[in-house]
Amino acid sequence: MAEVLKIVLTGGPCAGKTTVLSVLSEFFERRGWKVYRVPEAATVLLSGGVSFAELDARMAAQFQNNLLNVMLRLEDTYHDLARGAIAAGATQSQVLICDRGAMDASAYTEPELWSQILADNNFTTVELRDGRYDLVLHLVTAANGAEQFYTTENNSVRKEGIELARQLDARVADAWLGHPYLDIIDNSTGFKEKLQRVVSAVCKRIGLEDEVPSKGRKRKFLVSAVPDELPVKVQDFDVEHDYLVTADGTQARIRRRGQNNQFTYTHTVRRPVIDGQRVEVRRSVTGRDYVALRAQREPHHCTVHKLRRNFMLDGYSYSLDIYRAPYPPRCAGGLVLLETFVRFGAEPNLPPFLKIDREVTDDPHFSMHYLSADPQAASS
Template structure:
């Protein structure tokens, strides 16, 4: 007798991928995460997404009896962070199943994530947790989330608004908040979509920049005209020569463009394989992603990105566009003065070409444009900034991929 499967179970097992996105919202103390989560939740719900928020797990413990006295016992910091990670992972997985089972486009908003623990432990203790669990940074950072949204503490740039009054479990002074903010940024640095939102605008502007960025990530129209500024580099940089305080992460990237299934639309898709390279040159964990890019009638570019598994990547690979090169790059990601940068060094095609991509949110608002200028790292040899459609055709990955011979 065949066992019947419920509609919810069918949704969970369905090979038809219903849009699902998982974002982690992190940052230093008093950065505005609670308000931002509420704003994002309402915004996405009003536009047809089912949304669930996964609460901050340390706050759950602290609100239910965990006190600072626990940290008075040597070694408790590691045990507590391990417990926080257990709860975090379990809650996220349960909530993800709940959303996927419902069978509608959905977003899981996570208030902090497993990598936040690295900001509160010594490097030795953090690495021991990873070893004991048998996981890597790639597992906890890159594979779990579509994007990481970091809100900078009000103690850095909006000091007048830094307060301990709206969070009963917060005890950090402004200096400590800034230190924790920097450590948290470094913990998540290296994720392919790591966005840092500083206090260059007022708080409402900060919230709008976050909403605009998420709009782009889920494929909704937004007020952002672009998310990155691109610069041509004169030479390939050696990351070992970077200043000691610049923490960098290296990756090997393979990008494969797919045959356009709908020739009537101004759109294209590609799959990407991104493998972490450790300091000794050893290949570590790999993350796979599929991206669809579409031009709207008014000329806006909308991208939708989704993490996939190796089997899905290999299946999609069979539909690759043979009229285009497979793009192979080495990428180096790092943070510099509250901005996220990635160096794209081409191996195939056009070996030797090298670009710097800088996170920047811009729009039609001239005041915002003025406050979002890129501060170029002085240790890089920049030729010029790329601008306009001609540069995009000549130096963009989509243009470079086209086989012309």
């Protein structure tokens, strides 16, 4: 079945976005996808003669507001083309590769002005960050870990020195913190391997596990104590999971995830193990689809309620899942799990402010499917 996938390439200056855009375009085209390349709105406007030095505060604020709306209009134009093609009967899947996304604008805007822009346009952070994009790839600037390759010569509107580039990179990463599918691609390897890790992240997102050129794995840890306040920037989400009845016994689930009563919805199907690998295919669904799917809940499994706290530390993205009442019987009294994605051969620097009990990555008793099961319902 044809689908529309929307990917954001983001990160600090001189991170390799232009090269990655080319690599991903070729990757999808080789597999028969129609590729749309959404240009960076800021570069389009700034290369047209705009100079911030010539703008007063009012004009600068107006420009930032217009910049965001130009970006969104560009994305929507390509997205409408992609959806229109499928509606007209195209069997070819479509992908939009966006050179930066909506939340990038917030990293280059003062917080007060950004809040005003959101209010003026009736936007919410959840809508712009979580609801528009299927995958966010943050490419870390060469100014952080590959300083010898940092340059401003290959972009006519790039003026940042190394220290400013690092600061901007961190601000952009913070802006996207909380997106459900955010991958941080750092400079811990050579650039060729960095490109491979980008392709790996995309393969995992669209269910092409057999084509992953550079593999890692999700690691899971049991946490015995969490401070009331974490010493890092966090994004908190209310999350609900439900497992579904399926005709062929395939494991499927739905998720509602949001902040401030603004939600996004995901449907996940876990495919059977092939050659020792298990693949999960995720797709975003509408609120109406979510309600319809929820009517197919598995009666032998409980709804799982969590507070999910996302944060970054030492280049790794972490998810802290704090289970909430009403608890499934198998985690009565509460449970806290920490998850992060780690390349093979590497070890994460576990947060020192959390009391880690032990690793439970391969313990089936800590899978959500097991934890959500209701033994009494299953035996009745």
